[in-house]
Amino acid sequence: MHLPDLTACLRGDRLAQKQFFEHFKGKMFALCLRYAHSREDAEDILQEGFVKAFRDLHQYTGEGNFEGWLRKVFVNTALQHLKKQKKAPLTFELNDYDVAEESPEPFFAGEPPARNMIRILQQLPDGFRTIFNLHVLEGYSHPEISEILGISVGTSKSQLLRAKACFRKLLESSLTS
Amino acid sequence: MEKNIHDDRLDDYVRKSFEDYEETPAFDMWARIEDELAPADDPVPLFIRLWPSFSRIVAAAAILLLLCALVCNRLYYENKIREMAAQQVRKQQSASETVAPPHSPTPSGASAGHTNPESSTGARKMLSPHLKTPHIDNAATNDAKSTNSGSVSVQRAGDSVQPLSPKSPVVPAFVENAPPVQAPEHPFPAAAGKDTSDASGPESLPTDLSERLKFNYLQPLVTAPLSKPAAFTPPVIPVVPSLATGSEWYLGIQATPAMLVEKTGPERTGGMRPRLVSAQEKTGFTADYWLKLGRKGPGIWGFESGIGYRKIERNALHTARFRLLNGRLNTGGGPQERSYDFDYDLDTYGGSAEVTLRMEQVDPGTVIPETEPVRIQVRTSEQTTLLRLPLLATATFGKGRTYAVIKGGILSNIVLHNELDIVTRVSENVQFRPGQGSSAYMLRPNRAGKIYLGYQFSAGMEYRAGRHWSWVLEPSVSGDFARKNSAGRYLPAIVTTGVNAGINYYF
Numbered sequence: 001m002h003l004p005d006l007t008a009c010l011r012g013d014r015l016a017q018k019q020f021f022e023h024f025k026g027k028m029f030a031l032c033l034r035y036a037h038s039r040e041d042a043e044d045i046l047q048e049g050f051v052k053a054f055r056d057l058h059q060y061t062g063e064g065n066f067e068g069w070l071r072k073v074f075v076n077t078a079l080q081h082l083k084k085q086k087k088a089p090l091t092f093e094l095n096d097y098d099v100a101e102e103s104p105e106p107f108f109a110g111e112p113p114a115r116n117m118i119r120i121l122q123q124l125p126d127g128f129r130t131i132f133n134l135h136v137l138e139g140y141s142h143p144e145i146s147e148i149l150g151i152s153v154g155t156s157k158s159q160l161l162r163a164k165a166c167f168r169k170l171l172e173s174s175l176t177s
Numbered sequence: 178m179e180k181n182i183h184d185d186r187l188d189d190y191v192r193k194s195f196e197d198y199e200e201t202p203a204f205d206m207w208a209r210i211e212d213e214l215a216p217a218d219d220p221v222p223l224f225i226r227l228w229p230s231f232s233r234i235v236a237a238a239a240i241l242l243l244l245c246a247l248v249c250n251r252l253y254y255e256n257k258i259r260e261m262a263a264q265q266v267r268k269q270q271s272a273s274e275t276v277a278p279p280h281s282p283t284p285s286g287a288s289a290g291h292t293n294p295e296s297s298t299g300a301r302k303m304l305s306p307h308l309k310t311p312h313i314d315n316a317a318t319n320d321a322k323s324t325n326s327g328s329v330s331v332q333r334a335g336d337s338v339q340p341l342s343p344k345s346p347v348v349p350a351f352v353e354n355a356p357p358v359q360a361p362e363h364p365f366p367a368a369a370g371k372d373t374s375d376a377s378g379p380e381s382l383p384t385d386l387s388e389r390l391k392f393n394y395l396q397p398l399v400t401a402p403l404s405k406p407a408a409f410t411p412p413v414i415p416v417v418p419s420l421a422t423g424s425e426w427y428l429g430i431q432a433t434p435a436m437l438v439e440k441t442g443p444e445r446t447g448g449m450r451p452r453l454v455s456a457q458e459k460t461g462f463t464a465d466y467w468l469k470l471g472r473k474g475p476g477i478w479g480f481e482s483g484i485g486y487r488k489i490e491r492n493a494l495h496t497a498r499f500r501l502l503n504g505r506l507n508t509g510g511g512p513q514e515r516s517y518d519f520d521y522d523l524d525t526y527g528g529s530a531e532v533t534l535r536m537e538q539v540d541p542g543t544v545i546p547e548t549e550p551v552r553i554q555v556r557t558s559e560q561t562t563l564l565r566l567p568l569l570a571t572a573t574f575g576k577g578r579t580y581a582v583i584k585g586g587i588l589s590n591i592v593l594h595n596e597l598d599i600v601t602r603v604s605e606n607v608q609f610r611p612g613q614g615s616s617a618y619m620l621r622p623n624r625a626g627k628i629y630l631g632y633q634f635s636a637g638m639e640y641r642a643g644r645h646w647s648w649v650l651e652p653s654v655s656g657d658f659a660r661k662n663s664a665g666r667y668l669p670a671i672v673t674t675g676v677n678a679g680i681n682y683y684f
Contacts, residue, residue, distance in 0.1 A: 047210055
């Protein structure tokens with residue numbers, strides 16, 4: 001499937017915009033699900049992200065991968081959404097997340113592993129989930145994360161370690177149950 | 178090291194799991210995005226877009242107008258005062274000219290500006306500026322000589338002139354009876370012709386140097402103008418008749434034709450039961466009719482209350498968007514009929530309403546996929562009548578006939594009647610048509626509270642045509658405070674801008 005006509009989208013051609021949406025909706029919704037608490041939140045982020053993408057399309061200069069640019073738009077939208085929900089800068093729980101107290105949902109055999117992992121990610125605190133997503137799945141370095149989230153590099157590293165530990169625990173317990 | 182390898186394996190596992198992973202969002206996601214993008218396609222009328230700045234311009238213009246009116250008012254009355262003062266002066270001048278005859282008893286020498294021989298020898302005359310042409314009385318001067326005190330008798334302006342006595346041709350009888358004006362004590366009695374025989378020293382001059390220095394040698398001894406002084410004009414304080422007399426009660430009959438703009442809240446389009454908003458189609462017009470009772474003064478402050486009536490006719494439009502799977506298949510129809518009922522909630526000015534729209538499949542034999550969009554454009558008509566009770570603080574500035582009046586305060590609105598109906602339904606999908614018959618649609622209004630509060634501000638002019646009657650013309654802005662319906666959602670808020678005009682009767 002080839003890339004939709006971006007020039008037509010820029011012009012506001014509704015048909016082209018719909019094609020654009022149809023082309024990217026699946027991947028972008030998966031991204032939104034990873035950052036959001038719930039499916040409803042993810043839908044809100046998706047809606048907001050596409051609207052932003054259509055409005056800021058002129059900012060894409062043609063350099064680099066378009067999907068990479070679009071992912072950035074959605075990641076920023078997701079982060080802003082989380083900040084808005086908290087009504088404060090994204091904060092991080094510095095205490096160890098007591099995974100044992102949580103009862104992770106078991107992996108469903110018939111479901112793709114990603115869907116199960118999304119469920120686990122959604123059980124993580126916002127800060128852990130955000131750093132995990134940014135580092136492991138988006139490939140951002142710690143200095144980049146510290147700049148995006150306004151935290152120190154040390155905090156970013158320590159939070160990532162904790163996030164991974166939590167994620168691993170939840171993953172293991174859900175696989176065994 | 179082992180931990181890092183473990184971490185890397187976890188990272189790889191997660192990355193691989195999410196590689197090319199896609200999830201399908203809600204079926205109506207595109208419709209939601211399209212809704213949000215819609216304003217770009219359907220530009221809002223220029224007037225509505227400019228409304229915020231327009232209202233500011235109107236407010237600024239109103240304030241400017243008021244200031245201009247106040248300045249003009251002041252300048253007008255200042256001019257009037259000057260004219261009246263000048264008139265009065267002219268009148269007085271002409272009156273004094275007619276009173277003073279050509280054979281005035283004034284000594285020719287004095288009137289000609291010559292010094293009286295007596296006065297030149299040291300008689301001192303302190304003439305009050307309130308006194309008309311001084312007449313130096315020889316006899317009195319002689320008397321003054323004997324008593325070492327100069328005295329001057331004068332004729333008051335407007336006094337009747339008596340014939341001159343043949344014995345004293347220059348001293349009329351009335352002058353003799355006039356009270357003498359005492360001149361101040363001269364510091365050098367000898368110089369003043371005073372008897373200094375009782376003085377302790379050979380000279381009556383003060384021996385103490387400081388005493389000498391106290392005397393201002395430069396001060397003229399004779400301070401009275403010897404020429405004819407200018408006619409005295411008493412200060413004229415004209416009384417501009419102010420029609421506002423202290424604190425007053427008034428009754429007013431006023432009407433406020435106004436333009437009506439409303440602000441609607443956001444819609445919730447997703448889910449099985451969307452909540453839609455019937456947004457006003459275009460700027461509407463309304464009018465308030467008032468019977469007012471108020472009190473002004475004694476200072477600038479006052480208050481105004483009364484009772485008002487408003488009728489709002491509101492034509493609004495909304496588009497209900499569904500997928501076929503959101504509809505309930507109506508099982509009552511025969512094989513030749515296939516219809517679906519779609520439910521949603523509608524926010525209106527009077528509250529909210531549960532709406533059920535029936536849509537019929539044009540060709541019942543066709544199999545239509547569940548994801549087929551069903552869009553219905555619905556035009557509603559809503560009539561609301563309100564009883565309005567204002568409680569306003571007023572500030573009145575100015576004098577004379579024209580006043581600037583500023584009012585502001587709260588308004589209680591009581592809903593007397595609210596009626597909502599669907600006027601037209603248009604299907605945007607040719608495979609469906611709006612249902613026909615008595616069950617084509619259902620509206621179950623769920624009205625908001627009967628009483629709600631608003632605000633009103635106005636600034637304008639009041640012209641007092643007489644003691645009792647006045648004309649009022651004041652641009653005004655009124656609106657509702659935010660209010661919610663029973664579901665806790667904000668209802669469309671209305672703002673009206675108009676001109677309040679009418680008459681007041683002061684009693």
